[in-house]
Every structure is written in C-alpha cells, then in structure tokens.
Amino acid sequence: MPRAFIIELPCLEHSAIGHAAHLVEMLRSANLVASLRLGRRAPRFGWRWVDGQGRPLPAMPHADEGAAAEGPAQAVFVSALHCPDIPSIRDIVAAHPALVRRITTAFDQGLAVCTLGSAAWFAAAGGRCQGRLVALPWYFMGGFGLDFPGIELAEGQPFVDDRPWLSASHPEALAPMAVALTRHAFGDDLAAALAAVLQPDAQRERATRAALQDRRIPATRNSVLAHAIAWLEARVEQPYDLQALAHAASTSPRTLLRHFQQELGHSPLDHLHRLRCARARVLLEITLESVPSVALACGYGDASAFRRVFLRYVGMAPAAYRERHALRAPRRRWRVDALDGRATGIDV
Structure with a gap:
C-alpha cells in the first residue's frame, strides 16, 4: 500500500x-x-x-x-x-x-x-x-x-x-x-x-503564452530592447536571424548587440536559447510529447543540438528534467479501463 x-x-x-x-x-x-x-x-x-x-x-x-x-x-x-x-x-x-x-x-x-x-x-x-x-x-x-x-x-x-x-x-x-x-x-x-x-511563476506564464503563439507587441513597449525581445518571443520556433531582428527593432545589428549586452549581459542568440528552453520546460512538464517533438516545437530541428542547449541552460538533460518535474506520468503508466472508459494508473 x-x-x-x-x-x-x-x-x-x-x-x-x-x-x-x-x-x-x-x-x-x-x-x-x-x-x-x-x-x-x-x-x-x-x-x-x-x-x-x-x-x-x-x-x-x-x-x-x-x-x-x-x-x-x-x-x-x-x-x-x-x-x-x-x-x-x-x-x-x-x-x-x-x-x-x-x-x-x-x-x-x-x-x-x-x-x-x-x-x-x-x-x-x-x-x-x-x-x-x-x-x-x-x-x-x-x-x-x-x-x-x-x-x-x-x-x-x-x-x-x-x-x-x-x-x-x-x-x-x-x-x-x-x-x-x-x-x-x-x-x-x-x-x-x-x-x-x-505558486505563480512569471517565466512559465510567459513561456506558456508563447507556446500558444498568441503574442503581440504591446503599444507601450517602445524601447529597442523591448521590441527585440517581443519579436523573439513571437518567433521562438523560427531560425535565428540577427539582421531581421535588428530590422524589427529599428536599429542596426551592432547597436542591438550592444543593447543586449549592456542591459541583459548576454547576446540575442543567448536570449533566444533561454526563451526556447523556457518553452521546452513547459512542454516537458505538461505534455507527453517526445523529446524530438519538443525540440522541433522550440525551433531545434536537431534533437541532439536541443539536448546540448537544454543541458547548458537548464542544468540537466530534457529526459531528466521531465522525470523530475512532469505533472503526469508517461503513457506507459496509464491505460483506459475497457468497462467504464476511465484512465487508471498501473505499475510497470
């Protein structure tokens, strides 16, 4: 028992x-x-x-x-x-x-x-x-x-x-x-x-909204850095393009790099990796999608590259993170009862 x-x-x-x-x-x-x-x-x-x-x-x-x-x-x-x-x-x-x-x-x-x-x-x-x-x-x-x-x-x-x-x-x-x-x-x-x-978690809230692809730039956020961050958040799964990012923020790539380094201490690419890992954390916690599927949803076509990035920014591999933080057990622990249609847990 x-x-x-x-x-x-x-x-x-x-x-x-x-x-x-x-x-x-x-x-x-x-x-x-x-x-x-x-x-x-x-x-x-x-x-x-x-x-x-x-x-x-x-x-x-x-x-x-x-x-x-x-x-x-x-x-x-x-x-x-x-x-x-x-x-x-x-x-x-x-x-x-x-x-x-x-x-x-x-x-x-x-x-x-x-x-x-x-x-x-x-x-x-x-x-x-x-x-x-x-x-x-x-x-x-x-x-x-x-x-x-x-x-x-x-x-x-x-x-x-x-x-x-x-x-x-x-x-x-x-x-x-x-x-x-x-x-x-x-x-x-x-x-x-x-x-x-x-407990409230602002990072998870932002990542979840981004995962739903329902992001818009608020009219009150008019700084170069804010526009750039909002542009990245709305395109987490898309390839990184510094030139396009700078254009969206109405500045040059060099100036944009300087803004990120001065205000955040890291590059736009680093920031994108952080956003992608935040989304990946949410998907690993609340879905049963495979690691390659999560990688693709976060902009990584190569699951091995995703695992390396996730390990660097989160401190553990995606599978280990899911094992520790997932709210639901893997599919193999669950079945549907043929008599009443209810999901029930089973030991494996």
Whole structure:
C-alpha cells in the first residue's frame, strides 16, 4: 500500500476553520499531482479533523477522504484564532490545556508542528520552542515577544521552516507551508511539482503564452530592447536571424548587440536559447510529447543540438528534467479501463 503522511487538524470554537480547509485543498492538490506522476504507487496525504480534546470531527470538509489514509499522525496543524486582541488569545490558550499538551507531545515525538498566525501561542505555550524562529503578523509580534522572549521573531518572512516547527504569518503563506510539508513527507521532486501548481511563476506564464503563439507587441513597449525581445518571443520556433531582428527593432545589428549586452549581459542568440528552453520546460512538464517533438516545437530541428542547449541552460538533460518535474506520468503508466472508459494508473 502506498505510504501516507497524516496531518491532524485540531479545531476550536474560535479557530479560523476556513484556513485549515484551504490547507486541506492544497494537500488534495498534492495527492492529485502525486497520482498523475506515479499512478497507484503514489504516496498521499491524509488528514484528521479533531476537537480540542482530540476527538474526531466527522462533519468537516473532505473528512472522509482524509480519513481514508491509515496510520499515526505525523504532523499537527493549528489554524489562527478569531480574536479581537492578544489578551483574548492568551485566555483561549489557557482554556485549552489538552491542546497545549497535544502540541507539546508532538514536539517531543518529532512530529511537524504547523501554526498559522496567532496559533503560534499554542506551540510556544509548552516550552519546546526556545531559540526557534517564528513567522507572525506584525501586529502580534509585540505581545508574543513579551510572552516568549526566548523565541526569535522572523521579520519580513511570511513562512518559516524551523523544523519541527513550521509557521506562517498569514493565509497567503499556506502554499509554501504545503510545499514544505510535501518536501518533508515525500521528497524534493513532488514538492517541486506541487510548487509549480500552487505558486505563480512569471517565466512559465510567459513561456506558456508563447507556446500558444498568441503574442503581440504591446503599444507601450517602445524601447529597442523591448521590441527585440517581443519579436523573439513571437518567433521562438523560427531560425535565428540577427539582421531581421535588428530590422524589427529599428536599429542596426551592432547597436542591438550592444543593447543586449549592456542591459541583459548576454547576446540575442543567448536570449533566444533561454526563451526556447523556457518553452521546452513547459512542454516537458505538461505534455507527453517526445523529446524530438519538443525540440522541433522550440525551433531545434536537431534533437541532439536541443539536448546540448537544454543541458547548458537548464542544468540537466530534457529526459531528466521531465522525470523530475512532469505533472503526469508517461503513457506507459496509464491505460483506459475497457468497462467504464476511465484512465487508471498501473505499475510497470
């Protein structure tokens, strides 16, 4: 049976349950990415909603799905509290000694303890966080620093992985927390794949749009360099022609070379190779096209030349890159069930 990583989700009357549910949705995304990449061999996250005493809460988002994974909890996530002020936070923590003991035990057992915002008070109350670093909203730092002077406050860091304590200051930092949990549970490859799904990536966005061949030069981009870059982006798969590129940018080849070197530190040809490799990364990640087909789509008629360029600019061969970053497993891992037409994963 594939290995599972179980996260316990304690909820109190004052807990921001929606944020915990948001983390669950990202764990579901991690499970989906893992299944696309590995089929039936994929590891998976499980989760258990419990109250402050550790008793199950079945009527919670995706509770049955999370409970399907068997095994002991390996992490605890405590969501932020809906409180008007810091004294209210202190009162709630004092009123729930069982949850404080549960988190203290988790630290002692080496489990990952994850907190969002004001939930850091629960982690700190057991005395196991001395000398550690915590991410907090700025408006809680003063009170928390007075209560726990031995814990270092992270300035300008919305997420801190000071394992076994993982802390997020704001809900926006739950995505890097989910990625860190995936790395801790299942390794770098699945973590990188999840990060590609959860977190914005401007380079991938540009490469994807270019791959769709739907690029136009915006009217506001009127510099020589901007026009040249836009011209290259719209013609990634076409042969390199310095004279035509300079003509499109309304300048001479010599001046264009100088602009690229001064502003970007590389030549137009280097820039084209980077654009092509960016497109190739996207195609290797989200399609099942062969490496020669990807090479052709990126302007390389010779697959061997493409492999050399990709290795130089990306740091690994195309096949190795796909093995590490592809969101879906190769075709040979999938079949269509003849009875109901659904795609199912198979081990090979």
